[in-house]
Amino acid sequence: MLNSPVWRGSPQLAFCLGQVLGALATALGALVLGSLVRLAAPPVVWIVLLVCWFGVIAVREFGVVSFGLPQNARLVPETVFRHGRFFGPLQFGLEMGTGLRTYVTSGLPYVLLPAVALLASPVAALVAGVGFGLGRSLMTSSNLRFSDDNSWDLEFSLYERQIKTILMVAFATGLWLVMS
Template identity: 55%
Template sequence: MLSSPVWRGVAPFAFAGGLLLGGVLSAFGVLLLGSVLRPLMPPLLVSGLVCAWLAVLVAREFGLLRFPLPQNARLVPETVFRHGPVFGPLQFGLEMGTGMRTYVTSGLPYALLPLVAFFAGPGPALLAGLAFGSGRAVMTFGVLRHGPPGTWDAAWLRHSRLLAALLCLAFALAQASVIVGP
């Protein structure tokens, strides 16, 4: 579907805008939930739970633990494109950008949820949402620009262990900087 004529012109940019908007909406929803729960939990307990959660997700990334991720394991239907070449891809991107409407291949975005909920303010939540949407956009455009169908997937499989290790390290460092503070 990504190689279809629908993805010419402004459609990819509308899709990317939807991804960003979906990521931001999700981040602010998590921030709102966390703002309600934050006063009820001691900071030391929250820090311990967040660290334990990251450890579980890292173990899952490397196949040491196996459990399903909360996700809607079906693709967004192509019927969203009935809204035209701008609003169809925008809606499609919005639904994918929330992370709740399609497959989630890595558990690492779930590591960000408690950090946004319990440690972030509006600015960092906005940045987290934009980062999530941008990550999805980079993956999508990477697939489109990488070459013939299947080459992106083959490259990902060749380097998946190294990429997983680097991403886990980046998440761990970011988490430590958030919990320990400046």
């Protein structure tokens, strides 16, 4: 569906904008709810729990352990496209950007969400939301731009372990910066 030529130009930008807006909404919601949870224990407790949780997700990402994570395991319905070339893709992106409406292919958002809720400042929450939305947009846009025949997916699977390693190190570095 996203490979269609009608997705080029304005619809693709609306979709990416929707992903960023959806991710921002989720990050700000997590920040607000987390501000209540933060009262239950000192920051050191949350830091220890997050580091342990990151360790669990890291070994899961590399296949050492296997367990499912909660997610809405269905795609956003095509009925959102009844809203036209701008608002349809915007709504589709908004729903995908929340990370709550469709598949999440990595475990890292499951560490990011509690990190935002339990440790982030409002600015850090905004940065996390924008980063998540842009990351999802980058994956979709890259697939659209560089592949009409699934070769992008095949290339990605060839380097999946290296990509996961880079993402884990980058995520751990960002998490460490937020915690320090």
